[in-house]
Amino acid sequence: MLQVHEIRENKDAYIIALKKRGIDAQPMLEEAISLDEQRRATQAKLDDTLAESNTLSKEIGNLFKSGKAQEANTLKAKTGELKEASKELSSQLDTISETLQKLLWTIPNIPNELVPAGMTEDDNEETFREGDIPVLAEGSLPHWELAKKYDIIDFELGVKITGAGFPVYKGKGARLQRALISYFLDKNTAAGYTEYQVPLLVNEASGFGTGQLPDKEGQMYHVGVDDLYLIPTAEVPVTNMFRDNLVQESDLPILCTSFTPCFRREAGSYGAHVRGLNRLHQFDKVEIVRVEHPDNSAQALDGMVDHVTEILRELQLPFRILRLCAGDLGFVASLTYDFEVFSTAQDRWLEISSVSSFEAYQANRLKLRFKDSDGKNKLAHTLNGSSLALPRVLAGILENYQTPDGIKIPDVLVPYCGFDMID
Structure with a gap:
C-alpha cells in the first residue's frame, strides 16, 4: 500500500509510473490526497474539541469546590454540547479514514525503474x-x-x-x-x-x-x-x-x-x-x-x-x-x-x-x-x-x-x- 505522504510528495512521478501499468492514476491519487487533508483537518477539530472539553471539566470541578454551582452547571451544559460534537467528529473521522484506506487498497504498487514498458x-x-x-x-x-x-x-x-x-x-x-x-x-x-x-x-x-x-x-x-x-x-x-x-x-x-x-x-x-x-x-x-x-x-x-x-x-x-x-x-x-x-x-x-x-x-x-x-x-x-x-x-x-x-x-x-x- 502506498503511503499518503509519499503520494503527496511524488504525485506526478507516480502518475507517470502507473501509466506503465495502463492506469490513469491521477484521479485516485488526488482523491487520496484530498481525503488525507480532510482526515487531518477533522482530527485537528476533534483534538481541539476534546481539549476544550477537558479544560472545562477541570474548571467545573474547581467551581463546584468553590461553591459556584450555578456557574458550574452552565459549563456542564457546554461540555455536553462538546461531547456531542466530539462524537460527530469522531464518526466523521472514522468514515473518512475508512474511505481513504479502501481507496489506498485499490492503488497498485509503483513499478521499479527496471520494469519494461508493455501491457502483455x-x-x-x-x-x-x-x-x-x-x-x-x-x-x-x-x-x-x-x-x-x-x-x-x-x-x-x-x-x-x-x-x-x-x-x-x-x-x-x-x-x-x-x-x-x-x-x-x-x-x-x-x-x-x-x-x-x-x-x-x-x-x-x-x-x-x-x-x-x-x-x-x-x-x-x-x-x-x-x-x-x-x-x-x-x-x-x-x-x-x-x-x-x-x-x-x-x-x-x-x-x-x-x-x-x-x-x-x-x-x-x-x-x-x-x-x-x-x-x-x-x-x-x-x-x-x-x-x-x-x-x-x-x-x-x-x-x-x-x-x-x-x-x-x-x-x-x-x-x-x-x-x-x-x-x-x-x-x-x-x-x-x-x-x-x-x-x-x-x-x-x-x-x-x-x-x-x-x-x-x-x-x-x-x-x-x-x-x-x-x-x-x-x-x-x-x-x-x-x-x-x-x-x-x-x-x-x-x-x-x-x-x-x-x-x-x-x-x-x-x-x-x-x-x-x-x-
Missing part, C-alpha cells in the same frame, strides 16, 4: 536462458499421456473425488512429488532459510496484509461460515507472521521457507493450455520469503534469482528468466522475474516460478517495521519467490526426461526418490 506477456524481457532443449524420440508424449501410460497421476479420479484441477498422484508419481518437496526445502534451508509449517487457512486481515484482498478475492476459495480463506500460496501465512511487528535492524534479513498445498479457483481458465498439470486448483509449492532492510532488498532479489537458477541447473531443465513488463506485473509487486521451463512435448514455455520484490508496499499494508540505528521506525522491504512450484516442474521432468524405456529421474533427485527410472 509478449512485452516481457528475456534476461537469461540456459540449457539445451532435448530432442525427443518419435512418438514422445505430453505429460498427461505419460501420467496415464505409467499410472503415476490420475486426473479422472481427482474429478470423481472433487472436480477438475485436483489430480491424484500415485506410486512413483507421489514419491517423485515428495522427493521434489524435500529437495527444494533442503536447498532452501542450506541457503539460510528457516523452515516453517504454517496454516492453510487465513483470516481476512492476512489476505489484506499481503495484497490478495481485495485484488484477487474472486480467485480465492472462501470458507463462508468461518470467514476464512484457503491460501493461494505460502507467502500469505508466512509473511503475515510479521504483521504488526517492529523488528530490530540487527534481526534483518529474515529468511523463511515453507512447503504448503496451494488453492486457486483460477476462474475463467480453460482450453488446451490448462490441460494436465499446466493449471490446477490445488497444487504443491515450496516458497521463500525475505524481510529485508531497504538498502539491501535489490541485492536480495538478485540473490533469490540466483538461488532458483541453481536449483534448475541441478535439475538440468532448459529454462529462461523473464523480467515482467508493467502490464504483466502483479498488483503488489514492484519488480518480478519469472522462470519458465521449456516443455519439449508441448513445444512451449511453462512458468514455474515468480520471484518478486514488493519494496515497502506490502510492509505498509502489514505494518511491518524495523527500528534503525538512530531509533527511528521505518518500513521494511518484503520479497518472495517460488522455490519451486511443483506441477509444471514435474511436467517438465516427465516430458523432457522421457525415453523409449521410461522416464529418467534427474540425478539430483535419485537419492530422494529411491529410484532412477519410471517404467
